[in-house]
Amino acid sequence: MHEPDFGVAGQTAIVTGASQGIGRAIAETLAASGANVAICSRSIDRVGPVAEEINAAEDAGEALAVECNVREREQVQDLVDRTVEVFGDIDALVNNAGGEFVAPFEDISENGWNSIVDLNLNSTVHCTQLAGEVMREGDGGVIVNLSSVNGQHPAPNESHYGASKAAIIRLTETLAVEWADDGIRVNCVAPGLIQTPGVAETLGIRSEQMPDREETDRRIGHSEEIADIVQFLLSPAASFMNGETVTAKGVPRPDNSFDVDLGLE
Numbered sequence: 001m002h003e004p005d006f007g008v009a010g011q012t013a014i015v016t017g018a019s020q021g022i023g024r025a026i027a028e029t030l031a032a033s034g035a036n037v038a039i040c041s042r043s044i045d046r047v048g049p050v051a052e053e054i055n056a057a058e059d060a061g062e063a064l065a066v067e068c069n070v071r072e073r074e075q076v077q078d079l080v081d082r083t084v085e086v087f088g089d090i091d092a093l094v095n096n097a098g099g100e101f102v103a104p105f106e107d108i109s110e111n112g113w114n115s116i117v118d119l120n121l122n123s124t125v126h127c128t129q130l131a132g133e134v135m136r137e138g139d140g141g142v143i144v145n146l147s148s149v150n151g152q153h154p155a156p157n158e159s160h161y162g163a164s165k166a167a168i169i170r171l172t173e174t175l176a177v178e179w180a181d182d183g184i185r186v187n188c189v190a191p192g193l194i195q196t197p198g199v200a201e202t203l204g205i206r207s208e209q210m211p212d213r214e215e216t217d218r219r220i221g222h223s224e225e226i227a228d229i230v231q232f233l234l235s236p237a238a239s240f241m242n243g244e245t246v247t248a249k250g251v252p253r254p255d256n257s258f259d260v261d262l263g264l265e
């Protein structure tokens with residue numbers, strides 16, 4: 001009888017942007033399943049406690065916290081070097097760090113546009129090239145990129161974000177082809193609206209407005225629901241998936257409304 005293998009135990013995974021939100025849930029999920037995780041954010045004061053919590057858990061993998069702004073290539077190189085130094089190799093990379101501000105296209109300055117493309121797309125390039133080098137020189141690996149439904153469909157006031165997230169999908173597809181012979185799979189997740197501190201800050205959605213996980217069918221998603229998909233994509237169960245984008249957006253209404261007041265204008 002065939003038993004599916006959804007496990008990641010023993011893998012070493014880099015997860016960027018893991019001090020909160022989806023990245024934190026991914027790191028905690030992978031570690032709880034026995035993976036060692038190298039996690040980063042721009043502040044060791046914010047990502048350090050996440051590593052401490054993981055390291056305090058029994059039967060979990062180990063965590064290494066690194067202060068790293070993924071927009072800075074030299075800092076990404078340091079993250080990669082420290083991961084190899086501590087854990088010996090890199091099996092998986094989750095390009096999660098990302099963000100946006102909401103503004104009409106005509107109001108986005110050159111610097112504003114570049115900051116979002118830098119944060120979402122160029123950071124993914126830095127991490128993928130530098131961690132990918134280790135994977136290609138070794139036994140290969142698995143990469144999961146965080147796109148967004150806004151990279152698949154247009155949304156007003158998100159031109160910079162949508163363009164950067166659409167580019168991540170095409171980068172995923174291209175690398176899946178280019179690096180297939182190096183034993184590297186590259187896939188993507190495109191979440192719909194997920195309850196995170198970043199969304200609260202950007203869209204003004206307060207956590208107390210959110211329904212519980214199973215309260216409604218037209219709800220906002222939870223970070224753990226994205227983390228579960230990432231673990232699947234990293235696991236042997238997804239061994240025949242390469243260059244794909246998995247969309248996770250629940251059951252949206254035609255007008256994109258939810259069973260919660262988003263408190264937006």
Ligand SMILES: CCCCCCCCCCC/C=C/C(=O)SCCNC(=O)CCNC(=O)[C@H](O)C(C)(C)COP(=O)(O)OP(=O)(O)OC[C@H]1O[C@@H](n2cnc3c(N)ncnc32)[C@H](O)[C@@H]1OP(=O)(O)O
Pocket residue numbers: 098099100101102103107108109110111112113115116119148149150191192193194197198199201202203256262264
């Ligand atoms: C509503 C219902 C919809 C339902 C459909 C669901 C679809 C799913 C939608 C999912 C959307 C979620 C997306 C996410 O990514 S969630 C994670 C969000 N987290 C964050 O975005 C973090 C919060 N944001 C930030 O930390 C920063 O804004 C950011 C990192 C994005 C930029 O930081 P940076 O340090 O680079 O920025 P600066 O402050 O130095 O500014 C750089 C230039 O950008 C200009 N700027 C900044 N904010 C704005 C703004 N609000 N409007 C216009 N321009 C802005 C800033 O002025 C600088 O440019 P100049 O130098 O020219 O002034």
Ligand SMILES: NC(=O)C1=CN([C@@H]2O[C@H](COP(=O)(O)OP(=O)(O)OC[C@H]3O[C@@H](n4cnc5c(N)ncnc54)[C@H](OP(=O)(O)O)[C@@H]3O)[C@@H](O)[C@H]2O)C=CC1
Pocket residue numbers: 016017018019020021022023040041042043046047068069070071095096097098099119146147148149190191192193194195196197198199
């Ligand atoms: N939440 C949502 O509805 C959706 C989110 N996504 C994508 O999922 C990913 C995670 O989103 P979410 O959890 O909501 O975001 P949050 O804003 O809640 O968290 C972002 C994380 O990234 C870190 N981070 C931000 N900038 C950098 C940087 N330059 N270098 C390193 N780390 C950084 C932050 O840590 P610190 O501040 O400590 O540096 C934080 O840990 C993003 O790519 C986002 O675009 C996609 C679709 C929907």
